[in-house]
Amino acid sequence: MASNAHIRTGRLSQEELEENFADLHPPLSRSEALIEADRCYFCFDAPCTTACPTGIDIPGFIQKIRSDNLRGSANTILSENIMGGMCARVCPTEILCEEACVRNTHEEKPVEIGLLQRYSTDPVFESGDQLFERAPSSGKTIAIVGGGPAGLSCAHRLAVLGHDVVVFNRDSKLGGLNEYGIAAYKAINDFAQTEVDYILSIGGIEVRCNSTLGSDIELDELRQNYDAVFLGIGLAQSNNLGIAGEDLDGVFNAIEYISELRQAEDKSRLPVGSDVVVIGGGMTAIDVAVQSKRLGAEQVHIVYRRGPEQMSASVFEQALAQTSGVTIHHWASPARILGADHVTGVEFDTDSSEDGMRLAADVVFKAIGQRMDSSGIEEIATESGRFVVDIHQKTSLDGVWAGGDCVVGGDDLTVSAVQHGKIAALSIDQYLRDA
Amino acid sequence: MADLKTKFLGISSPNPFWLASAPPTDKAYNVNRAFEAGWGGAVWKTLGEDPPIVNVSGPRYSALHSNDRRVIGFNNIELITDRPLQTNLDEMRQIKKDWPDRALIASVMLPMHEESWAKYLPMIEDTGVDGFELNFGCPHGMSERGMGAAVGQVPEYIQMATEWAKKAASIPVIVKLTPNVASVVPPAKAAQNGGADAVSLINTINSIMRVDYDTLTMYPTTDGMGTHGGYCGEAVKPIALNMVAEIARTAETASLPISGIGGITNWRDAVDFLALGASNVQVCTAAMVYGFRIIDDLADGLSTFLDDKQLTLNQLVGKAVPSVTDWQYLNLNYVEKAVIDQDLCIKCGRCHVVCEDTSHQAITHTVNGERHFEVIDAECVGCNLCVSVCPVDSCISMERLVAGSDPRTGDAISDDKRNWTNHPNNPMRKAD
Known part of the structure; x- marks a missing residue:
């Protein structure tokens, strides 16, 4: 993002930035964790476990916290979800495990499962304590395209099962959206790379960065040279609004700005708008809006074409935006972006007024979703632009599995992508052993 | 508000809550604070012969905690008073003078020679205390020297020492029983046969709390070695209640007044003891965990309960005993x-x-x-x-x-x- 009269750097002091980008949910102390762990009822066939896309035995790991068996607790978590550390930070627990907690029935205060999961797993990532052991080598090698949560989960499980893996990654760093897409205050201290390092420390995973499918590597080649292929390529292209003014200076894809922010060495040197309008209703919209506000933008608006119930951002995320000073408008569709060279505002159609709504803006973020870049993979069956897979994450193409946001049913959650990668790895393992 | 005034063996106190003989009643300073807080009586920390015993200067206590560090059970290896007898007697005399409406009981532990009892009991009685409690219960340290639980585990010794005490004393004698026995009824009968005016129970239970997971020694230790202590606190209440009820429902001992002890922390615990046959109660661990001000809820809660049930304190005593039977x-x-x-x-x-x-x-x-x-x-x-x-x-x-x-x-x-x-x-x- 280039600077101009409105968009400038250094809106806030270094101290203000540090405060604004501190850990969103600070970790629990030991005594906090023990007391919170005591609140768990150790349910039979626990609803929280059912609600977890990776099926972590939540009462089991909490029981181990209660007895100070943190290594065992971390093992319970990470053996179902190798990204249990990141998920503890970024999972919308309020719509997953914590929503299912039986404590909600009478006290509306679920066990803080996310924070307990972080308490269990942090020591493992800090020390690098290796909890996993590789099975004897199978002599097979699997190509994984995409080093995001789905690809890394698949790679780790395959490595544990005794296979060798080569991960082809488009970006220069592994981690996918954990590295490039998640709000900075949700994963401080470069946790995404700490987690990547831990995953790779199992051994048997070779990483080739800056390798893009369709240009640097071809699917046919991978199918010929490897025993199986897993595609975890995410949704690489941002959707367009298709309205006038979209090409004006000052109109950006939210995902690209978040990526720039995540990679910034010094946040005070990031250009920040004064009046920011975000169009969209998902996590990305919230993340870019809240982060803009925390970087010092004066006015930040999120405008969503439907109501609060339809927003894919959780109630917690919506509240976070509002308490961070972001104004959320519902039932307003963007009609045109105004301005000569640089954006000056956005006009919206609304149900409530014939004149619609006009917001001043010097920066407009588009956060209306991404779509898959299907170059080089046209031969695999898709539906609504995503791969069709079976319950084992197998695509229509023999020897090719897929998971994460790029498959039908992908839901923009790290935890779901991890589960896809895990299921695919188990299926690939079975396939290779049956062969 | 229901009247909590109690007469136990003719000894009056404004409420049925006495502090048990233990560290909280070790000296005048503590007992003054207790009476200021509203406790009905105190059983002074057990007196023995001079020269006084010596306590360890390492850990005397340890606790069984819940995860939020609530004390569930408690263990101690402290012995009887480690101060000279005369110091205690002077302080007891002053306390009784300053607090004439409170019950003050002298706990004693003496060797198994009649001369000792004949010598010391009159000296102690002269301070103006209202009664004696014979400590036949402490399971650690003193029992190795043939006192405390070593006496309480042998009914014949209980009877013998009780007789000596009754002969030497003109004020009521309460015999404090150890729970470290197969059945508490024979010791209670022995006390009765020896002429005891009442029994108090339970004293603490033989216990080792845990090991130290780093050193794999028992925990706690004094210079690397530990010894079993006496277990008390909330965790022991059910054991105490059974023993109280056993004495209350056994025909031969049913008329023996009981001072109930063992894990009383709130007024409901007191209701348990009173309804199962105790005429008053003694508290130690809860005070050691929370301080003396717990007396406020103990007294207030019991009084409110009696009002709700439209019972007097005396009517509550033993109310539940007929419901206890054999399987x-x-x-x-x-x-x-x-x-x-x-x-x-x-x-x-x-x-x-x-x-x-x-x-x-x-x-x-x-x-x-x-x-x-x-x-x-x-x-x-x-x-x-x-x-x-x-x-x-x-x-x-x-x-x-x-x-x-x-x-x-x-x-x-x-x-x-x-x-x-x-x-x-x-x-x-x-x-x-």
Whole structure:
């Protein structure tokens, strides 16, 4: 993002930035964790476990916290979800495990499962304590395209099962959206790379960065040279609004700005708008809006074409935006972006007024979703632009599995992508052993 | 507000809550603070012969904690007073003078020679104390020297020492019993036979708290070595209640007044002891965990309870004793089934899994494809396990079957009582 009269750097002091980008949910102390762990009822066939896309035995790991068996607790978590550390930070627990907690029935205060999961797993990532052991080598090698949560989960499980893996990654760093897409205050201290390092420390995973499918590597080649292929390529292209003014200076894809922010060495040197309008209703919209506000933008608006119930951002995320000073408008569709060279505002159609709504803006973020870049993979069956897979994450193409946001049913959650990668790895393992 | 004034063996106190003989009553400073806080009486820290004993200067206490570090159980290896006898006597005299309306009892532990009792008891009585408590209970340290529990475990010794004490004293004598016995009734009888005016119980229970997980030595230690201590606090209350009730319901000892001790922390605990036969109660651990101001809720809560029940304190004493019997007299024709209140149920499934794993497979987990926990009457034996583990108060209750037949056994529900003594399965049954 280039600077101009409105968009400038250094809106806030270094101290203000540090405060604004501190850990969103600070970790629990030991005594906090023990007391919170005591609140768990150790349910039979626990609803929280059912609600977890990776099926972590939540009462089991909490029981181990209660007895100070943190290594065992971390093992319970990470053996179902190798990204249990990141998920503890970024999972919308309020719509997953914590929503299912039986404590909600009478006290509306679920066990803080996310924070307990972080308490269990942090020591493992800090020390690098290796909890996993590789099975004897199978002599097979699997190509994984995409080093995001789905690809890394698949790679780790395959490595544990005794296979060798080569991960082809488009970006220069592994981690996918954990590295490039998640709000900075949700994963401080470069946790995404700490987690990547831990995953790779199992051994048997070779990483080739800056390798893009369709240009640097071809699917046919991978199918010929490897025993199986897993595609975890995410949704690489941002959707367009298709309205006038979209090409004006000052109109950006939210995902690209978040990526720039995540990679910034010094946040005070990031250009920040004064009046920011975000169009969209998902996590990305919230993340870019809240982060803009925390970087010092004066006015930040999120405008969503439907109501609060339809927003894919959780109630917690919506509240976070509002308490961070972001104004959320519902039932307003963007009609045109105004301005000569640089954006000056956005006009919206609304149900409530014939004149619609006009917001001043010097920066407009588009956060209306991404779509898959299907170059080089046209031969695999898709539906609504995503791969069709079976319950084992197998695509229509023999020897090719897929998971994460790029498959039908992908839901923009790290935890779901991890589960896809895990299921695919188990299926690939079975396939290779049956062969 | 119900009147809590108590006369125990003719000794008055403004309420039935005395501090037990222990560190909280070690010296005038503490006892003054206790009486200022409102305690009805104090049993002074046990006196012995000069020269005084010596305590360790390392850990004397350790606790069994919940995860939020609430003290559930407590253990100590402290001995009797380690101050010169005269120092204690001077302070006791002053306390009794300053607090004439409070009960002040002298706890004593002396060797098994009549001369000692004849020599010391009159000296102690001269301070103006209201009574004696003979410490036949401490299970650590002093018992190695032939005192404390070493006496309390041998009924003949109890009787002998009680007789010596009664001969030497003109004020009431309470005998404090140890729980480290197979049955508490023979020691109680021995005390009675020796002329004791009352018994107090329980003293602490032999215990080792845990090991140190780093050093793999017992915990705590003094210079690397440890010894068993006396266990007390909330965890021991059920053991104490049983012993109190045993004495209260045994014909020969039923008339023996009891001062109840063992884990009393709030007024409900006091109700337990009083209803099961104690005429007053003594408290130590709760004061050591929370300080003396707990007396406020103890007294206030008991008074409110008595008002609610429209009972006097004396009417409460022993109220529950007739309900305690031997197993063999329980009515085997009486049938209860657990009932789960579906409006209160939070669907944690704990009742199901414990019944499934460890009991009678009498609670569903799924009904019509839904997560649903419901008692299967045809399997339920009425054991109360589900009630005990349910995290929601009053969600599961036991309800009596009053008509028809028990779906589990097919037996008709009968108003007739049948217990083991006349049950057909009992080869030793008495004729109906």
